[in-house]
Amino acid sequence: MIDLNLTTYILLLLIPLTFFFFTSIFYKLLIKPTEKHGLKSYPLIGSLFPLLENRHRFIQWTSDIINNTPTKTAIIHLPLGRVRVITANPTVVRHILKTSFHLYPKGERARHTLFDLLGDGIINIDGDQWKLQRQISIHEFNTKSLRNYVEHVVDTELNQRLIPILTKSATTTTVIDLQDVLQRFAFDNICTIAFGYDPKCLTPSMPDAVFATAFDEAVMISTGRMRASHPIIWKLKRFLNVGSEKRLRNAVAVVRDFAVKLTREKIIELAKNENKNSSLQSLDLLSRFLISGHSDEKFIADIVINFILAGRDTTSAALTWFFWLLHKNPRIEAEILNDIKHKSENLTYDEVKDMVYTHASLCESMRLYPPVAIDAKQAADDDVLPDGTFVKKGFPVTYHVYAMGRSEELWGEDWAEFRPERWLEKDELGQWVFKGRDGYEYPVFQAGPRVCLGKEMAFLQMKRVVAGVLRRFKVVPEVDDGVEPVYVAYFTSVMEGGFRVRVEERGEIE
Numbered sequence: 001m002i003d004l005n006l007t008t009y010i011l012l013l014l015i016p017l018t019f020f021f022f023t024s025i026f027y028k029l030l031i032k033p034t035e036k037h038g039l040k041s042y043p044l045i046g047s048l049f050p051l052l053e054n055r056h057r058f059i060q061w062t063s064d065i066i067n068n069t070p071t072k073t074a075i076i077h078l079p080l081g082r083v084r085v086i087t088a089n090p091t092v093v094r095h096i097l098k099t100s101f102h103l104y105p106k107g108e109r110a111r112h113t114l115f116d117l118l119g120d121g122i123i124n125i126d127g128d129q130w131k132l133q134r135q136i137s138i139h140e141f142n143t144k145s146l147r148n149y150v151e152h153v154v155d156t157e158l159n160q161r162l163i164p165i166l167t168k169s170a171t172t173t174t175v176i177d178l179q180d181v182l183q184r185f186a187f188d189n190i191c192t193i194a195f196g197y198d199p200k201c202l203t204p205s206m207p208d209a210v211f212a213t214a215f216d217e218a219v220m221i222s223t224g225r226m227r228a229s230h231p232i233i234w235k236l237k238r239f240l241n242v243g244s245e246k247r248l249r250n251a252v253a254v255v256r257d258f259a260v261k262l263t264r265e266k267i268i269e270l271a272k273n274e275n276k277n278s279s280l281q282s283l284d285l286l287s288r289f290l291i292s293g294h295s296d297e298k299f300i301a302d303i304v305i306n307f308i309l310a311g312r313d314t315t316s317a318a319l320t321w322f323f324w325l326l327h328k329n330p331r332i333e334a335e336i337l338n339d340i341k342h343k344s345e346n347l348t349y350d351e352v353k354d355m356v357y358t359h360a361s362l363c364e365s366m367r368l369y370p371p372v373a374i375d376a377k378q379a380a381d382d383d384v385l386p387d388g389t390f391v392k393k394g395f396p397v398t399y400h401v402y403a404m405g406r407s408e409e410l411w412g413e414d415w416a417e418f419r420p421e422r423w424l425e426k427d428e429l430g431q432w433v434f435k436g437r438d439g440y441e442y443p444v445f446q447a448g449p450r451v452c453l454g455k456e457m458a459f460l461q462m463k464r465v466v467a468g469v470l471r472r473f474k475v476v477p478e479v480d481d482g483v484e485p486v487y488v489a490y491f492t493s494v495m496e497g498g499f500r501v502r503v504e505e506r507g508e509i510e
């Protein structure tokens with residue numbers, strides 16, 4: 001490890017900055033860029049300037065570019081000949097996620113970028129390793145006993161933590177950051193489901209639990225690597241063990257030590273309970289993996305860390321935007337209240353299934369504000385996409401979920417409208433029936449062989465939270481008229497700056 005003093009550190013920073021300053025003057029004054037579908041590209045540095053100019057709104061910028069391209073597939077040229085293919089074309093999405101699945105793995109680039117945190121976990125592997133983890137996990141996810149356990153965990157967290165915090169906020173008329181509250185809720189939930197460990201992040205003092213803080217930091221820095229103009233930047237920092245890479249190393253150590261410690265404790269606990277008929281209804285994923293014979297500590301820690309990442313900020317992101325859209329659309333809020341008003345306090349599985357309008361509203365909300373905005377694969381060989389785009393071996397190919405949700409071709413002229421009815425039709429009794437969309441037109445949960453494993457679990461959690469919150473409270477955002485919150489995408493999306501709201505007691509639903 002190399003220890004640098006401040007002067008060396010400043011020099012290391014100043015040299016590339018000065019170089020960049022003079023290069024940009026040279027380029028802007030002397031070189032004429034080529035332009036395709038509004039995207040400027042210069043020799044050698046490609047679209048570096050527009051990329052940097054739009055860095056803070058990368059998702060919106062790329063979405064506009066793709067939706068202005070006739071094929072809905074754009075090629076972005078990056079410095080030093082690197083190329084990124086981005087698509088919002090459902091035929092191409094089907095090609096990369098299903099028809100030519102074997103040609104579009106996650107690839108080594110993504111794997112290296114996320115390896116420190118995710119290791120060999122399901123989100124970060126390909127081939128036979130992935131197949132094995134998928135099989136093991138799918139088996140557990142399909143069990144009724146896991147579903148019962150998830151219902152129990154969600155209801156406990158809802159009744160004992162979320163509702164009391166919202167009640168307090170309503171009685172004291174304090175403004176809260178609902179995004180933060182929902183993230184804490186989801187983190188407690190997924191840790192309990194994955195590990196059987198409750199970090200208690202959603203308690204009145206809103207504590208910074210060590211594990212949660214380290215996990216947050218590790219995710220933020222790992223995804224920051226993906227956005228670096230060139231991977232050499234983070235690789236150099238990691239080699240020197242400085243700045244964010246030093247913090248990442250420390251955070252990952254905390255997360256991994258914690259996962260391994262819990263695994264060891266769980267092995268001892270399971271051995272003690274071996275003869276005590278402990279019910280599967282109350283078992284977390286970690287215990288289930290151990291019981292089914294997988295006891296390698298690293299393997300298990302990787303799996304569980306990956307599940308926490310997958311299930312943590314996705315549902316909270318979806319719910320944050322959902323409550324925002326409901327505030328702007330009182331008619332839809334009324335329909336949802338209608339969906340929940342005759343149902344029991346602690347919903348049964350069938351009652352949740354019956355919340356068809358709420359289900360459609362969640363789908364519609366995630367169309368406009370997907371929790372995962374973009375997802376990248378890497379071509380394992382040369383290929384030609386169905387729209388004629390040539391892809392060279394090694395090119396990253398990204399499908400742009402956010403752009404697809406905002407495509408006029410896919411959703412019609414009123415694509416900007418929050419209209420759950422586009423997911424519904426009426427049956428002969430006049431009841432709403434859910435009408436699904438092709439997964440390649442709406443890849444919010446990805447699609448094909450790697451489709452999200454937690455989709456059912458996510459809807460189950462979200463619908464329970466929506467019913468639990470809306471039947472008691474009205475959520476009123478604290479934003480000035482005409483101000484729209486900003487959608488920012490890291491690994492998952494967030495509302496920039498949080499979601500400040502007041503909560504009002506609703507009284508009886510009419």
Ligand code: HEM
Nearest residue numbers: 307310311314315318371372444445446450452453454458
């Ligand atoms: C609204 C909530 C959710 C959304 C929108 C969502 C979306 C996605 C997406 C887009 C992927 C593909 C990511 C990639 O390959 O890089 C994915 C994969 C995955 N999700 Fe979800 N997810 C949600 C909730 C959950 C939950 C609650 C879990 C449960 C732990 C979960 C478990 C997984 C797993 C294990 C994978 C990896 C599947 C594989 O590669 O075979 N997800 N999800």
